Amino acid sequence: MDSTTKTNQQKWDELVRLEVPCSRPYEDLTPEIAQTKFNRDNILGDLKGKNVLCLASGGGQQSIGFAMLGAQVTVVDFSEEQLKKDKLEADKYCLDITIVQADMRDLSQFEDQTFDVVYQPYSINYIPEVKSVFQHVSRILKPGGIYHLMFHNPFVHGSWKDSCWGSQWDTVDLWHGIGYPLTQAYKDGLPIKVADQTWNFEDTQGKVVRTSAPQEFKHTLSTILNTLTENKMSLLKFEEYTGDPNKTSIPGTWDHYASVAAPWLFLWARKIQ
Amino acid sequence: MTQNKHYWSSIAEKYDSTVSETGDQSQQLIINPIVEEFLGDLKGKVILDAGCGNGYWSRRMAKTAERVVGVDFTSELIEHAKRRGVPNNVQFLLGNLARTTFLDNSFDTVLLNMVVLDLEDLSFVIHEIGRVTKDNGYVVVSTTHPCFENPPHTQSVRDAQGNKVGRTISHYFQTGLVEDQSNRYQHYHHTVSEYLNVFAENHLFVEKISEPNGAEILQNGAVDHFPYFLIMKLKKQV
Numbered sequence: 001m002d003s004t005t006k007t008n009q010q011k012w013d014e015l016v017r018l019e020v021p022c023s024r025p026y027e028d029l030t031p032e033i034a035q036t037k038f039n040r041d042n043i044l045g046d047l048k049g050k051n052v053l054c055l056a057s058g059g060g061q062q063s064i065g066f067a068m069l070g071a072q073v074t075v076v077d078f079s080e081e082q083l084k085k086d087k088l089e090a091d092k093y094c095l096d097i098t099i100v101q102a103d104m105r106d107l108s109q110f111e112d113q114t115f116d117v118v119y120q121p122y123s124i125n126y127i128p129e130v131k132s133v134f135q136h137v138s139r140i141l142k143p144g145g146i147y148h149l150m151f152h153n154p155f156v157h158g159s160w161k162d163s164c165w166g167s168q169w170d171t172v173d174l175w176h177g178i179g180y181p182l183t184q185a186y187k188d189g190l191p192i193k194v195a196d197q198t199w200n201f202e203d204t205q206g207k208v209v210r211t212s213a214p215q216e217f218k219h220t221l222s223t224i225l226n227t228l229t230e231n232k233m234s235l236l237k238f239e240e241y242t243g244d245p246n247k248t249s250i251p252g253t254w255d256h257y258a259s260v261a262a263p264w265l266f267l268w269a270r271k272i273q
Numbered sequence: 274m275t276q277n278k279h280y281w282s283s284i285a286e287k288y289d290s291t292v293s294e295t296g297d298q299s300q301q302l303i304i305n306p307i308v309e310e311f312l313g314d315l316k317g318k319v320i321l322d323a324g325c326g327n328g329y330w331s332r333r334m335a336k337t338a339e340r341v342v343g344v345d346f347t348s349e350l351i352e353h354a355k356r357r358g359v360p361n362n363v364q365f366l367l368g369n370l371a372r373t374t375f376l377d378n379s380f381d382t383v384l385l386n387m388v389v390l391d392l393e394d395l396s397f398v399i400h401e402i403g404r405v406t407k408d409n410g411y412v413v414v415s416t417t418h419p420c421f422e423n424p425p426h427t428q429s430v431r432d433a434q435g436n437k438v439g440r441t442i443s444h445y446f447q448t449g450l451v452e453d454q455s456n457r458y459q460h461y462h463h464t465v466s467e468y469l470n471v472f473a474e475n476h477l478f479v480e481k482i483s484e485p486n487g488a489e490i491l492q493n494g495a496v497d498h499f500p501y502f503l504i505m506k507l508k509k510q511v
Contacts, residue, residue, distance in 0.1 A: 155420040155499075156442055178428055179441025185498035186486070221465065222484045234478040234510070238469040242446055261442045 008126050009078045011214040016081035019203040025060035025089045034065035047071040050116040056104040056123035058082025060089035067095040074098040107136035114140045118147045125152045128189045128217045138231035141271040154220045156261045158184040158192040175251040188223040192216040233269040285349035289327045303490050307483045311413045311506035318381040324388030328354030335363045344368045371397035375405045385414045390460040395471045403475030412507040421499045477507035
């Protein structure tokens with residue numbers, strides 16, 4: 001494992017111990033809620049009995065949701081702390097899931113054409129290139145199987161002052177009446193420089209935690225889409241995160257930023273038959 | 274549609290002299306080489322140049338293609354296309370891309386060169402393009418990059434000397450008509466997801482996509498790291 005990945009791995013173990021919000025299992029998850037969160041419009045089809053790989057997806061969120069929907073779930077993550085959350089949650093609901101600690105770039109332990117669905121939440125931006133991941137995903141997907149990927153919108157990646165959550169974000173106005181500044185080059189694999197390199201969030205007791213950020217890398221739209229095609233996966237659907245339309249948007253706030261600049265992108269691609 | 278048609282009629286003369294037989298500077302240096310690559314070998318192919326303007330791409334493709342049909346909804350532009358010369362294997366037609374007269378599966382390749390940004394509603398035209406393209410045929414689309422378009426969507430940030438040092442992003446989700454009264458310029462803003470989803474819904478799947486860095490290619494001195502255009506090769510797969 002390279003030194004950046006090693007550092008990110010240790011960072012994620014630490015973030016989990018600090019109770020970062022994206023590693024907290026959902027409270028009161030039900031099959032209905034899981035369907036809304038992970039299989040909206042039934043885009044992945046009926047998941048009962050299907051083989052689902054939750055890729056770089058530890059933290060007890062997605063794996064539990066898919067297990068509730070009747071899927072045979074395998075969850076892979078490089079962080080042991082993340083995977084402990086999956087184990088705890090699976091035990092809590094008495095669900096049977098397979099837990100594997102591995103780097104997302106090396107899925108060689110899985111046979112060809114094993115999975116109906118590979119579901120990858122925000123994680124591909126922690127590695128500098130996507131090719132090795134897509135090669136493995138394509139190989140282990142069954143023909144007609146679906147790969148879901150969430151990634152950072154490359155057009156705006158690195159444009160905010162740091163990666164704060166919620167109210168913590170709203171302390172400095174970057175809008176300046178004209179727009180949020182895009183200052184980092186549009187280049188695939190670019191290491192993201194974040195102004196003060198911290199993540200700020202509230203833990204479960206409401207205490208504000210400030211900690212250094214994991215290293216992220218920019219992946220351009222063309223690299224993502226061309227690498228999918230090269231690996232025999234064709235794009236079915238594409239979404240840009242538009243924030244919460246019910247929230248009032250004061251320029252400079254996170255909600256305003258998300259309503260004009262789409263921080264995250266989501267895609268669904270099908271392995272060619 | 275009427276508004277856009279009026280706009281194109283009003284700029285037809287100026288457009289024809291700017292574009293001429295080669296395209297403007299951006300087209301020559303940035304767009305054309307990629308469109309050429311995405312079109313591939315046109316030998317023996319039947320081509321639709323959808324939104325052909327003054328027809329310079331139709332004439333260019335006709336040098337190798339079997340047959341080219343150029344369609345545009347602006348009569349002034351079709352007149353310019355005819356005035357500039359109609360090779361034996363080229364036909365220029367005045368028509369609406371949302372409702373053409375062509376049969377299903379008529380064309381091996383369809384070119385939409387800098388056209389989709391002039392469509393208020395993508396769905397009708399892309400549905401029609403999907404219909405007239407043969408199975409396993411290609412559609413090549415070029416447009417301004419939706420993420421880095423003109424104001425209000427992005428603006429250049431300049432230093433004290435007036436050099437471009439970066440950009441801002443704003444109003445990305447505000448789709449529809451964009452007008453610049455002073456430059457008498459207009460187009461329709463669509464998001465990346467609008468484009469990609471309307472293609473996929475019409476069985477047109479991304480085969481290759483290019484986001485050329487305009488500042489690097491034009492060497493215009495702008496420290497402007499962003500792609501100016503979005504160019505896509507789509508394959509029809511039913």
